[in-house]
Amino acid sequence: MPTVRIGICGLGTVGSGTVNVMARNCEEIAARCGRKVEIVQIGARRDNPDCDTSHLDVTREIFEVANNPDVDVLVELIGGTTVARELVLTAIANGKHVVTANKALIAEYGNELFAAAAEQGVTIAYEAAVAGGIPIIKSLREGLVGNRIQWLAGIINGTGNYILTEMREKGRSFQEALSQAQALGYAEADPTFDVEGIDAAHKLVIMASLAFGMPLAFDKVYTEGISGIAREDIQYADELGYRIKHLGIARRTEDGVELRVHPTLIPQRRLIANVNGVMNAVLVYGDAVGPTLYYGAGAGAEATASAVIADIVDVARTLNVRPDQRVPLAGVTQGSQGNLDDVLPMSETKTSYYMRISAHDKPGVMSQVAKICSDQGISIEALIQHEPAEDEELVPVVLLTSRARESQLQEAVNQIEALDTIQAPVVRIRVESLG
Amino acid sequence: MPTVRIGICGLGTVGSGTVNVMARNCEEIAARCGRKVEIVQIGARRDNPDCDTSHLDVTREIFEVANNPDVDVLVELIGGTTVARELVLTAIANGKHVVTANKALIAEYGNELFAAAAEQGVTIAYEAAVAGGIPIIKSLREGLVGNRIQWLAGIINGTGNYILTEMREKGRSFQEALSQAQALGYAEADPTFDVEGIDAAHKLVIMASLAFGMPLAFDKVYTEGISGIAREDIQYADELGYRIKHLGIARRTEDGVELRVHPTLIPQRRLIANVNGVMNAVLVYGDAVGPTLYYGAGAGAEATASAVIADIVDVARTLNVRPDQRVPLAGVTQGSQGNLDDVLPMSETKTSYYMRISAHDKPGVMSQVAKICSDQGISIEALIQHEPAEDEELVPVVLLTSRARESQLQEAVNQIEALDTIQAPVVRIRVESLG
Known part of the structure; x- marks a missing residue:
């Protein structure tokens, strides 16, 4: 059975969870991967009492791992975006595949990292970056x-x-x-x-x-x-x-x-x-x-380790295939990506709204509110009005609106807050049917 | 962009759904797969008004598809286990990869089919065989x-x-x-x-x-x-x-x-x-x-098609990699599988139970039932007893038991049913906490 050599950087919660689960389930993992998956080096500033690394090669210099010619896959679990970015770029430059649980790194620097990886013909896997152990990246990208x-x-x-x-x-x-x-x-x-x-x-x-x-x-x-x-x-x-x-x-x-x-x-x-x-x-x-x-x-040492190991196995299995025989880093092949400018400003989005209005209990408030909404093309779909609390003068009026553009809703809120019967800011929470 | 050539057998609900979704989303699929995925032949006993195949090569002889040298991947959507088994074995013998939505075929003949596929170095993908569009096979096997x-x-x-x-x-x-x-x-x-x-x-x-x-x-x-x-x-x-x-x-x-x-x-x-x-x-x-x-x-034309297409894309992307660079057919590599004899007989399984007992409302019934359970090592964890319905003599007694072995529970049920105050069979439903 061939061996794939893993270097892990970072021995915090996720790092120690990964070392532990890989040790505990090594037979199962090998049977599923068709390869022995071996940790050949760990880079960590300090040991972690939650996992036994006494039998492993541990270095305090994490960049040693990125430069270690015996490492096929670098697993980045140090977090942050400064050193982590440099570490991942170094590993890529050295022709290593990368597995990371770092959501900030991917979200903020992913475009750059993916381009560097594509250039070098290596992959970056990041299942653990979203929703811990749930295989949501795999489901979106493959399933x-x-x-x-x-x-x-x-x-x-x-x-x-x-x-x-x-x-x-x-x-x-x-x-x-x-x-x-x-x-x-x-x-x-x-x-x-x-x-x-x-x-x-x-x-x-x-x-x-x-x-x-x-x-x-x-x-x-x-x-x-x-x-x-x-x-x-x-x-x-x-x-x-x-x-x-x-x-x-x-x-x-x-x-x-x-x-x-x-x-x-x-x-x-x-x-x-x-x-x-x-x-x-x-x-x-x-x-x-x-x-x-x-x-x-969505979090936790072993749940996140579950996703890290799934990535390690995917990468290990396809270590030497052509890049186009791997799942594309960003879900689609390079050159098929859409445009960044396609993101809609929040003011243009449309949803329904929950509004809580604290009003003096004067006749006419509700008709004023209804007219303001109606003028903005917003209809009121449900309304509850409670008695004011014992020592309260203000009556909470709660309503659900039809779908409206955010900018129109904001205009309605501004006008409602300007009414002299309204004393407190309008509480506004968006509503989605998810149907 | 390279082309992968698909042959589809069966044009029922799932077959027509697959043809329709592949046509509608062909650009997205190509961008994600990095290949053009083209249907080169369809084998179906009759056309399906739900999908337009006028531009496609349709044959009434489904085995033509399994023998067509232009087909890289055969998609089996005919159902049943007799002709389908023969069709899949023919495709495998001809070195074609297979995608199937056929749960009966995999469940009953999968061991044989997987062995044949391994022999030929081809793969069989069957995401659509379980839970329709949910990527559960991929989650279990990879995620x-x-x-x-x-x-x-x-x-x-x-x-x-x-x-x-x-x-x-x-x-x-x-x-x-x-x-x-x-x-x-x-x-x-x-x-x-x-x-x-x-x-x-x-x-x-x-x-x-x-x-x-x-x-x-x-x-x-x-x-x-x-x-x-x-x-x-x-x-x-x-x-x-x-x-x-x-x-x-x-x-x-x-x-x-x-x-x-x-x-x-x-x-x-x-x-x-x-x-x-x-x-x-x-x-x-x-x-x-x-x-x-x-x-x-879990079912439906397009939901199931979603799973069929996910399999087609996986197979298409790794068409020419070595078999050990693909996910193993049965989840683990050949030779690492466990033993069939490991399946526990039902009488040996342990769960909790819900029991509904219809008793004549005589004093002492409950203590008799409790004693029978207790003698079998079963304790009663909850009990509800309703008044008998207007024109009913029998009182329904409902109880939840502790975890017990199926054989012990069965013995308790036999003894309860033998009581002369018990007129109807005991209703027994298993309980799982899923915690």
Whole structure:
């Protein structure tokens, strides 16, 4: 049985998970790959007590791995985009294939890295960069290859989904749920990356690139976090038959591609509305297959290692085939990619909206709101009005609108906020039927 | 751009769907495959008004396609196992790769066909044989390759799932729901294949083979249909927090592999419990990745075509690579497969059980039942007892047991049915937590 020689850079959570799973399942992996997959070197600044590397060649100089002539495949698990980019470019220049779990690196520098890899006739595999152990890259790039993919929508940040789930199930505030997530190790001390949607935007852009055959367009994603979601919005959504999820959405429209990350109301009967806790799920709509959904752990040492190893095996099996006999890096062959300019500005996107308006309980407010909406071509499809709370003067009015252009909705919100019966900013959350 | 030449045999639902989707999405497919994928011949006993083949070479002699030297890949969509087997063996003998959507053929003759293909150095791809458009074969065989897969459970027959969904949501009887399914074209005039679980057994055996690296063992699957499920069992399951689904389950245990298709109570909070109507879903548990779920349309012209085309593209891309550079036919390389004898007899499997006992409302019945269970090492974990219906003498007693060996449960059922206060057979449905 031939041997494929792997060099791993980075021995953090994913690195140690990869070393452990490769050791534990080495027989199964060899039987499936038809090759012995051997770790010949590890580059890491320090050891990790979670995995035993005593029998392995470990160097503190990670670039040694990229320059090691005995390494066929470099596995980049150091994270970040500065050293990681340099490391991957060095490995490519040395004719090595690359496997990476680094979503930021692919989302922000993928176009450059893919071009360098194509130049050298090597591949970059990045299944672990999106949704942890869920084989979503493979499904988009290979499993759904016969489809014109029309849209996809994913719960692709476990921290955010955990927080929203806690808020709904336990009636916690955002701050309380965030603290809980931090205490459990689901959220970082500085949670910006997760709760403001940057992490989700990285993953979305990678999926959209594969789904639509377009270059990676990270700087064109509209990103809105979940820190503004209030308990009562989750309750009102429930009353209306919806759940609030932080979704990454990519959609092909006649006018261009929508790329957006934001809190979203989705009908609770949809399977993806019932994905809770730290779990991830991606719903993909193809013209032939219709809707398909992929669910699993989006993070964690071994779940992510599962995706890293799947990539290693794919690369190992096709180590010496011609580049055109491998699955194209970006889903489509070079030269068939679409245009970056195809991304639609957020103001041009169309969705339905949930609005919560805090009004003085004066007759006429609702007719004013309805007229403003109507003037913008927006109709009101559902409305709930509660009694004001005991010591509250303001009445919460909650409504769902028809589909409207973002710019028109914004204009309606501006006019509503200018009414003298309206005291607080209008809360506005987008709604998707995902049907 | 090179061209790969496809011959399609069979122009029924899936055949016409495949021709239509390949024509509609030909540009996308070529961009993703890096090759032009061209249908050079179709073999079909008759034309299909659902697709235009006027510009194509259509023969009534399907074996012409298997013998056509211009065909690189034969796509078998005729169904059945007699002519289809001969057709596929002929194509293989002629050095052609094969793509098939034929679950019965793979489940029953796959071991023979795979051996013949290996001998000739060609491949057989069969994504479309399981769960329609869901890329479950690819996920099991490639996406989860780093895992030791511990179990999988699937809703893999849309007809059965439609019937159970209708029974629950509309309070229909099995017969009423079946008639409805037949009227809508979801069920055949003779529905045996679907409702008795034979179709699901075909698919289960294919997935189990890939998950556990074992030969196809169709004749070892335990199969039980849904025709005995009563409305009240669905209602009682609801009361207990469960849904009844017709599952195909494969599980690796210390004593052997369980392979079974039967109605199953599953906790309603599980995502798979909420897969309704004709949709399919497969839940897979890997040691590294944990649970992952794959959901989508399990049948239909274009959904199945989506899987057929994914296979065609995979085969086309690696047409001339060495066999060991392709994904192994059976998931693992030849010689690494496990043993057929590893399949556990049904009497040895362990699950929890739902039992509905119709008893005369005499004091002492419950203590007799509890003693019988206890003597078999079975404890009762939940119990509901309703008042007898207006003109009914019998009281339905519903209980959930602890995990027990099938043979012990059967012994308990025999003893309960022998009690003189028990008039009707005990209804018994297996329970899985899928946790």
